[in-house]
Amino acid sequence: MRAEFTGEVLDDDTLMRILDAAHRAPSVGNSQPWDFIVVRDPDTLTRFAAHVADKRVEFGESLPPERARTFEPIKIEGITESGTGIVVTHDDSRGGPHILGRATVPETGLYSTILAIQNLWLAATAEGVGVGWVSFYDAPFLTELIDLPPGIRPVAWLCVGAVHEFQETPDLERFGWRERRPLREAVHWEKFAPDSSV
């Protein structure tokens, strides 16, 4: 996806439909702990892209030679090409001290924000709009870049924009990074047991 952006910037009507779908995600205790920061300032996009490029080099250098060769041609971001970044953030204090359903599993707050991201992703795809999630960044850098206040945590940078085409096979499978796991290995019956798969 990250190689397919046309450079045409998403119109605001489509953008808002996609954000509305994200905002309709279910959330623990109906806490709706997410926010969306739309970034289009070329200076901000360029600064973030430069930071991500550094992190890409660091990761490449951490790999054994065979993995480094596989990694080399894989494009990991389309920050400037897409022209629109959506930073999704999480506020763990939203909803106050008594969040219905979060007392036993506190992480369900953060999980809710991730559900909104997948809603966004699927709504964009339904609109013919491409999404690429960039995770090669240090959180403090992004926090400073878009002035996140204390308590608001960055969760994702999504590159969102018009694309030439949707690939049928995920990039990391096409480039030989990692294969698809068969569904039958992921499904278990009654108990978790590797040999109970369908």
Added chain:
Amino acid sequence: MRAEFTGEVLDDDTLMRILDAAHRAPSVGNSQPWDFIVVRDPDTLTRFAAHVADKRVEFGESLPPERARTFEPIKIEGITESGTGIVVTHDDSRGGPHILGRATVPETGLYSTILAIQNLWLAATAEGVGVGWVSFYDAPFLTELIDLPPGIRPVAWLCVGAVHEFQETPDLERFGWRERRPLREAVHWEKFAPDSSV
């Protein structure tokens, strides 16, 4: 949703289509760190429901009186009524030591599993099948109940089954627990600033 299950157990073809949609979620480094344990044994369902009932009481007792009254009529699970539990688990070691995209933001592994849950939820909805996420449980109890091995972490119990109807308004809004936040408050432009909303 949790009050609407008809008691009719989901057929296996529909179940597998829903799990296939979940399994097609994007994941960091294509690591596909999720598993799905389908639970239908009446004894297991009953034991889990009893545990959840205890946790419901604990939560109710922790609330100030006004909140406790609002909470009282809200149904929080449909474990036995739905007849099918899907436990979604996360394996943070899947994909080995070099996961593309996880070096800087380690939580993206767990985030991937949550993306699969939202795929599952939307696929079920598209099939006319109801889903209710139960989070009133202690993780060690669920781990033991379905024999999760070390390193496999429970992330969600989803009640999945035929429903009488889909509510238009979320339960927690209908019962006055918590209102919907306007989209314009969640959207920011260029920087995070409460007064920069659309």
